[in-house]
Amino acid sequence: MAPRTHGKRKIDAIDLTGDDDVGSASWAHRAPPGDVTQSQRNSWMEQGDEADAEDIVISSQDGEDSVYQSYQLYGNLDTKIVGVQYYTGHATPGEHVIVRREPNNPYDSNALRVENVQRAQIGHIPRTMASKLAKYMDSGALLVEGSLSGHVGSYDCPIALKLFGTSEPVERANLRSQMKADSLPSAVIDQKEKEAKKRKAEELKKIAAAKKGKGGKTGGGGQQWGHSSQTDYAGTLSQGDGNSSQSFEDLIDGSERFNPREVGSVVEKFGAGEDALAAMPMAECPKKLTTQLLPYQRQALAWLLEKENPQLPSAGSDDAVQLWKCSRNGQIYTNVATSFSLKNQKPTLASGGILSDDMGMGKTIEMISLIASDNADSTVSSKSKTTLIIAPVGVMSNWSGQIAHHIKPDHALRVLVYHGHNKKPMKAEDFGEYDVVITSYGTLATEYFPRGKKDPPSVPRQQGLFSTEWRRVILDEGHIIRNPQTKSALAALNLMAQSRWVLTGTPIINNLKDLFSLVRFIGLTGGLERLEIFNSVLIRPLNQGDINASLLLQALMATICLRRKKEMKFVDLKLPELSEYVHRIDFLDHEKEKYEALQAEAKGLLHTVQRNQTNSNGKGQDTYRHLLEMLLRLRQVCNHWKLCGERVNSVLSVLESQKVVDLTPENRKALQDMLQVSIESREDCPICLENLHNPVITACAHVFGADCIERVIETQHRCPMCRAEPLELESLVRPAVDLGETSDQPDIDTDTSSSKVEALLSILKASSKKPGTKTVIFSQWTSFLNIIQAQLDANGYKYARIDGTMRANERDASLTALETNPECTVMLASLAVCSVGLNLVAANQVILADSWWAPAIEDQAVDRVHRLGQKKPTTVWRLVMNDSIEDQVLNIQAEKRKLMMTAFQEKTGKRMKEGSTARMGDIERLLR
Numbered sequence: 001m002a003p004r005t006h007g008k009r010k011i012d013a014i015d016l017t018g019d020d021d022v023g024s025a026s027w028a029h030r031a032p033p034g035d036v037t038q039s040q041r042n043s044w045m046e047q048g049d050e051a052d053a054e055d056i057v058i059s060s061q062d063g064e065d066s067v068y069q070s071y072q073l074y075g076n077l078d079t080k081i082v083g084v085q086y087y088t089g090h091a092t093p094g095e096h097v098i099v100r101r102e103p104n105n106p107y108d109s110n111a112l113r114v115e116n117v118q119r120a121q122i123g124h125i126p127r128t129m130a131s132k133l134a135k136y137m138d139s140g141a142l143l144v145e146g147s148l149s150g151h152v153g154s155y156d157c158p159i160a161l162k163l164f165g166t167s168e169p170v171e172r173a174n175l176r177s178q179m180k181a182d183s184l185p186s187a188v189i190d191q192k193e194k195e196a197k198k199r200k201a202e203e204l205k206k207i208a209a210a211k212k213g214k215g216g217k218t219g220g221g222g223q224q225w226g227h228s229s230q231t232d233y234a235g236t237l238s239q240g241d242g243n244s245s246q247s248f249e250d251l252i253d254g255s256e257r258f259n260p261r262e263v264g265s266v267v268e269k270f271g272a273g274e275d276a277l278a279a280m281p282m283a284e285c286p287k288k289l290t291t292q293l294l295p296y297q298r299q300a301l302a303w304l305l306e307k308e309n310p311q312l313p314s315a316g317s318d319d320a321v322q323l324w325k326c327s328r329n330g331q332i333y334t335n336v337a338t339s340f341s342l343k344n345q346k347p348t349l350a351s352g353g354i355l356s357d358d359m360g361m362g363k364t365i366e367m368i369s370l371i372a373s374d375n376a377d378s379t380v381s382s383k384s385k386t387t388l389i390i391a392p393v394g395v396m397s398n399w400s401g402q403i404a405h406h407i408k409p410d411h412a413l414r415v416l417v418y419h420g421h422n423k424k425p426m427k428a429e430d431f432g433e434y435d436v437v438i439t440s441y442g443t444l445a446t447e448y449f450p451r452g453k454k455d456p457p458s459v460p461r462q463q464g465l466f467s468t469e470w471r472r473v474i475l476d477e478g479h480i481i482r483n484p485q486t487k488s489a490l491a492a493l494n495l496m497a498q499s500r501w502v503l504t505g506t507p508i509i510n511n512l513k514d515l516f517s518l519v520r521f522i523g524l525t526g527g528l529e530r531l532e533i534f535n536s537v538l539i540r541p542l543n544q545g546d547i548n549a550s551l552l553l554q555a556l557m558a559t560i561c562l563r564r565k566k567e568m569k570f571v572d573l574k575l576p577e578l579s580e581y582v583h584r585i586d587f588l589d590h591e592k593e594k595y596e597a598l599q600a601e602a603k604g605l606l607h608t609v610q611r612n613q614t615n616s617n618g619k620g621q622d623t624y625r626h627l628l629e630m631l632l633r634l635r636q637v638c639n640h641w642k643l644c645g646e647r648v649n650s651v652l653s654v655l656e657s658q659k660v661v662d663l664t665p666e667n668r669k670a671l672q673d674m675l676q677v678s679i680e681s682r683e684d685c686p687i688c689l690e691n692l693h694n695p696v697i698t699a700c701a702h703v704f705g706a707d708c709i710e711r712v713i714e715t716q717h718r719c720p721m722c723r724a725e726p727l728e729l730e731s732l733v734r735p736a737v738d739l740g741e742t743s744d745q746p747d748i749d750t751d752t753s754s755s756k757v758e759a760l761l762s763i764l765k766a767s768s769k770k771p772g773t774k775t776v777i778f779s780q781w782t783s784f785l786n787i788i789q790a791q792l793d794a795n796g797y798k799y800a801r802i803d804g805t806m807r808a809n810e811r812d813a814s815l816t817a818l819e820t821n822p823e824c825t826v827m828l829a830s831l832a833v834c835s836v837g838l839n840l841v842a843a844n845q846v847i848l849a850d851s852w853w854a855p856a857i858e859d860q861a862v863d864r865v866h867r868l869g870q871k872k873p874t875t876v877w878r879l880v881m882n883d884s885i886e887d888q889v890l891n892i893q894a895e896k897r898k899l900m901m902t903a904f905q906e907k908t909g910k911r912m913k914e915g916s917t918a919r920m921g922d923i924e925r926l927l928r
Contacts, residue, residue: 071143071164072192073544074176075185078149081114081123081157089120091148091157095339097122098532099144099161101137110134114146114159117340117527123157132182141165141175145536147339164540165189248766255581255877278570286372288411293369296564296571300357300366303562305373308472308499310349322349322559323526323552335526337537337552350523352472352500354561359505359860360867361566361573364402367474367503371436372407374471384471386431389438390492391476393419394811394833399438399476418465419443428460428468439465441480441488445707448491454714459494469496478502481521482514484531485688487707489517505860507561512539522560578866580876582890585759587881595637595884598644602630629677631885638881639784639850640754660699660724663731671697671733678703679735686721687712696732700724706732756879757791760847763877764797764826767845772872774818774843776827778861779850785828788849798823802838803830818842831861840864844872849879851889 091097098115102124105111112125112133124130136142143164150158163184165175172189179186283302285293293301313321315330323337324347334341357363371387389399400415407413413435418426423443431437447464448456459466473495475481481489500522508514513531520529527533538556541549557563566573587595605627636643661667675697685692687708694706702721704712709720710729718725753761760777767773779785782803792799798821800814811833817824819842827843831852843865852858866874880886 070167070543071540072167072172072189074142074163074165074179074189075187077129077161077163077185079125079129079159079161081148081152081159082126082155084123084152084157085155087121087123089114089116089118089122091116091122091152092334092339092341093148093150095148095341096527096533096536097146097148097159098530099125099146101134103134103138112137112144117338117530117533122152125159132184136179136184141178145532162536248770251583251763251766252579252581255583274568274570277564277568283373286369288372288407289369290408291365291406293365294362294573297362297366297369300355300562300564301369301373304353304355304366304370304501307353307560308351308370310351312346312349320555320559322524323528323556324349337556338527338533340527348523348525350500350525350560351498352502352522353559354478354502354504354507354518354522356504356507356561356563358564358566359863360575360870361564361571362868363503363505364399364476365406367501368403368406370472371403371413372411384428384432384469384498386434386468386470387436387472387474388465388470388495388497389436389474389476390441390444391438392480393440393442394808394838395476396438396440397808397812398839399436403436425463426467427463431468441492444491444495445487448494449487456490456494460496466495469498471497472499472501473497474501474503475521476503478504478518478521479506479508479514482517483688483693484517484520485708486693486705489521493521505863507563512542519556519560524560528556573868575866575868575870576873578862578874578876580862580878582878582880583759583763584880584882585755587884588755591637591641591755594641594644595634595881598630598634598637599885602627602634605630628683632677634885635850635889636781636784638884638886639756639779639781640787642754642787643781643783661701663699663733667699668733669736671699671701672736674701675703675733675735696734698724698727699731699733706734753791754787756849756881757788759879760788760849761791761795763845763847767875768825773845774825774827775845775847776829776840776843776865777847777849778829778831778858780831780852781850782830784849785830789828792826792828797826799826799828800824801828802833803828804833815840829861831857838864839867839869841867841869841871844870844874846874846876847879848877851878851880851886 096117098117100113100115102111102113103109105113108124108127108130110127110130110133112130114122114125116122125133133142133144137144145162145164146159148157149160163179163186165179166172176186176189277299280299281302282295282298283305285298286301310321312333313319313324313326315326316328317326319325320336323335324333325336326333332341332343333345333347335347355363355366357366374385391399396417396419400417403413403415414433415436415438416431416434418437418439444465448466450457460469461467473492475492478501481492483489502518502521504518507518516528516531516534519534523529528537538549538553542553564571566575608627633644661671663671675695678697679692679695683692683703685695685705685708686702687704692703692705695703696706696709697703698709698719700719700722702719709732712720713727713729713732717727719727764775767775777785777788779788782805785801785803789799789801800817802811802814806814814827815838818827818840827840829840831848846862846865848858848861862876866876878890880890
């Protein structure tokens with residue numbers, strides 16, 4: 001039984017750890033990628049894939065297929081572990097263990113081995129039971145989790161297994177039927193279906209009664225934006241409203257009050273409440289600092305110092321430290337999350353944690369104060385005194401500048417920027433000459449994975465970032481490593497460091513799995529550093545509404561994460577007011593005509609995709625590409641119809657006649673255009689099912705994250721989606737410019753505007769009547785920034801610009817102009833570039849010209865303006881076309897924001913499931 005992935009399959013990926021102990025209950029010997037037959041599978045095996053089998057199995061250390069996260073509990077199975085006398089792995093009752101397939105076992109090809117969280121084998125599942133479960137685990141139809149239900153005896157040990165299967169209705173029925181035939185338990189899912197049928201019958205009765213009594217009362221189920229019932233909505237901007245006589249107050253009256261960070265009125269609970277945070281002790285301000293820390297920043301420093309010097313709990317204490325508790329006799333330490341125990345051995349505690357203060361609260365200066373606190377009589381013993389800071393390229397100069405600004409000249413820190421032309425061969429003793437080394441994620445990944453080597457060399461090395469043990473490692477914008485399979489995440493994990501810190505205002509962007517990679521990086525022990533355990537102990541129980549899992553997660557966050565929000569009373573940032581509005585705009589008649597034509601075509605394509613989801617001839621995938629482009633065009637026509645050029649039809653027509661296109665200059669440009677559609681459509685990498693990271697496209701027109709596909713190429717040399725070969729690194733086509741920002745120049749006619757451009761100009765004209773107002777205009781399309789730029793020129797505005805096509809010195813000049821030139825009142829900004837690390841407090845107004853799929857990106861962009869140092873009230877405008885796809889984008893954003901706000905007490909069914917099912921569900925909603 002091959003696992004269904006609802007139209008877009010997650011393909012088998014590489015074990016990126018270099019660990020040769022691969023395969024697990026979830027992963028071993030799964031079906032090849034794509035919708036394939038058994039004969040095709042056999043053919044591939046005969047062609048030599050057998051040698052690559054272990055290489056293309058995801059290691060359980062690295063990732064779990066997102067499709068498994070939506071699996072439901074089918075039944076509980078009590079059995080035992082046999083052969084325990086032959087193995088050294090120990091475990092205690094209640095402890096979570098891992099059941100792994102062992103297909104190469106010389107004595108039993110169905111073997112299931114059981115390991116503790118330290119990967120030590122405890123024994124095997126009995127042969128008879130293993131023969132029943134093996135085929136389900138091999139196909140991915142069942143995910144098996146285990147925990148010990150009794151003590152380990154001389155020869156065996158009782159174990160309780162949980163069997164999880166698909167939530168898709170048709171496949172669920174088939175799976176239940178097969179399980180019953182094999183005498184495997186499905187009582188849990190049987191009972192849930194009975195309850196669901198009963199609820200449905202009761203709902204139908206209520207509907208029938210309502211129709212009979214009152215004609216069927218219906219209510220609006222749409223998202224309520226703004227402050228509860230106090231939404232200030234007074235109309236929309238239509239043709240003719242964009243005139244210069246309109247006042248700022250008129251614009252506000254004609255817009256909808258919007259507070260995205262209070263959607264659902266849910267309070268984030270990161271372990272500690274506001275009262276407990278307010279009562280935290282304060283550290284003295286380091287003498288090396290020129291800047292006087294604010295009280296809440298001194299509290300952060302005290303917390304940082306404490307977390308760098310963790311102490312094990314005392315014997316018999318009720319307190320848990322990093323989820324470890326100590327027995328009364330002091331001989332046994334037990335992890336309260338996994339029940340894993342150590343006898344006469346002390347667990348290793350992580351030094352460091354996650355600093356997750358709200359964006360704009362000063363995480364940078366808090367970490368600088370920690371570095372400044374290091375001195376000769378520090379309680380931490382370390383060979384190295386050098387701190388390594390890893391940051392996005394655009395933020396590196398900010399770190400060196402802030403260090404120079406906040407540290408007294410007579411205590412100046414020796415800072416090295418290890419990147420680009422400044423990078424030279426260096427050994428451990430060379431790095432030791434500096435107090436701080438600043439580098440980028442790209443440099444880190446490149447050094448860990450040298451080109452031309454199949455596997456990364458061992459650590460420590462003779463030279464480079466992996467030659468020394470750092471005093472501490474700081475990951476700025478640490479959510480960058482949220483995908484544990486990327487090169488950046490694996491490189492960061494393998495750095496040698498005494499303390500490890502993650503700085504991020506958004507520790508969770510998509511789902512709780514984002515948190516796992518951060519937990520693993522900081523070095524937490526006891527089992528949660530393994531994704532199977534993290535899933536079984538936290539993610540899956542939370543999705544099922546388990547209150548104990550919620551409490552456990554809050555305890556975890558309380559011990560490793562510090563999170564304060566700007567609006568907390570004790571923080572008292574004294575930031576000026578932030579007002580956010582949705583400014584709704586009506587289409588002009590000719591715009592509406594173009595939009596409705598595109599919408600009709602997109603709906604037709606959606607029906608085609610739905611019909612062809614299980615079609616193995618490849619045309620379904622091509623139609624899906626067309627649909628993604630149509631969605632992109634719908635969003636672009638909301639900005640300006642000039643953005644909607646024909647860009648991918650030519651290469652798609654070539655692919656219909658041949659499997660791989662020749663990389664001529666014309667085809668390379670067409671592939672880049674197709675890649676651009678995937679980037680702007682926020683597609684996932686089909687290997688890891690995470691958002692595209694360093695996106696590339698193959699000559700057979702499949703899009704991947706570069707980190708994932710490069711590892712596949714090193715072992716297979718063929719496309720994992722269509723098996724096209726040969727596939728080489730040189731044949732990967734990258735975006736035309738940085739960050740996938742298109743360099744297309746639409747045919748700009750300043751006499752031909754659009755409703756949205758006119759609305760934007762009306763806001764600029766109205767706000768220009770308020771002296772000192774400066775505006776940042778964000779768009780995800782640089783081509784739209786070009787259109788706006790032409791209109792600014794025509795209307796006499798002085799402006800600056802930052803986007804991914806510009807060099808670093810050009811970006812710095814633009815920032816300086818906005819900050820120092822009083823005539824420069826507008827900044828045109830690429831959302832992808834400016835959502836991270838920049839300080840734009842010189843402006844006090846933000847216009848979000850189009851909506852981004854991931855709301856955290858928009859929030860980060862706004863916080864570049866509304867942050868510590870902002871002196872003026874700040875206004876944010878979200879421009880939304882009425883009766884368009886943009887309305888549905890806002891609704892999808894609301895759900896993602898709600899996930900972030902409830903991330904530490906997730907409820908089943910209340911979050912967006914990742915993967916293709918959710919993707920198609922989103923598309924259906926967008927085209928309502």
